[in-house]
Amino acid sequence: MSTLTQEQRKELQQALLEQREDLQRHFESSMEDGAPAESLKDSTGELSSYDNHPADAGTETFERSRDLAIDDTLTEEFNQVNEALERMDEGRYGTCVTCGKEIPFERLQAIPYTAYCIDDTPSRDVSNDRPVEEEVMTMPPSGAGEVRQRNAGKFDHAEAWEAVEDYGTSNSPAMAAKRDVKDYDENM
Known part of the structure; x- marks a missing residue:
């Protein structure tokens, strides 16, 4: 009572x-x-x-x-x-x-x-149970991503534009600064 x-x-x-x-x-x-x-x-x-x-x-x-x-x-x-x-x-x-x-x-x-x-x-704690998918996941092989990390940022140098330019640009002849451009290659 x-x-x-x-x-x-x-x-x-x-x-x-x-x-x-x-x-x-x-x-x-x-x-x-x-x-x-x-x-x-x-x-x-x-x-x-x-x-x-x-x-x-x-x-x-x-x-x-x-x-x-x-x-x-x-x-x-x-x-x-x-x-x-x-x-x-x-x-x-x-x-x-x-x-x-x-x-x-x-x-x-x-x-x-x-x-x-x-x-x-x-107790109203949030469950510490892990997702069931983690039971079947495997760890990546040792060394995975090491080369990428070692070479990170090395492509960004003075010739980067030239390397990308080989693939063309999004500029069309209509967008050229020069007049009467007929070809994509003249656009530059």
């Missing part, structure tokens, strides 16, 4: 109810915009993506995945708020579900829906 005072319980209950109401408003406003679309085409409202630049599709994909991630996070928070209100009704609110110790009032003020004391809070 928690040793929260009646006033503290009321304050925390009010905070939970306000938080639940805010989350409900978020979900209601997102539903007014339409239910989450099944496909990217449906979510953008475009009849065809043929005339769009690939970067536009990339931006839309990013925006959609970000919105879905935010909704997932807020759904989890909404569930935690409802569970906290249930614990409050059952008289279990304010005690850690893992160890049974009392959760300090200050922690409950900061995170009213928490079910854990600080010591038993589940």
Whole structure:
């Protein structure tokens, strides 16, 4: 049983109810915009993506995945708020579900829906798991790239233009500084 005072319980209950109401408003406003679309085409409202630049599709994909991630996070928070209100009704609110110790009032003020004391809070670390592809990748052979690194920057010398000029230029006879040029070779 928690040793929260009646006033503290009321304050925390009010905070939970306000938080639940805010989350409900978020979900209601997102539903007014339409239910989450099944496909990217449906979510953008475009009849065809043929005339769009690939970067536009990339931006839309990013925006959609970000919105879905935010909704997932807020759904989890909404569930935690409802569970906290249930614990409050059952008289279990304010005690850690893992160890049974009392959760300090200050922690409950900061995170009213928490079910854990600080010591038993589940880790939210980013996974250190590596991609499965790394299991089949092999290291490059020893010495790979050494010659390229040794010769880096050596081509950039005075004759560089002459070496490139053998392949022609993008200047056409129409772009020549001289008048009446008929041939690409005269253009120079």
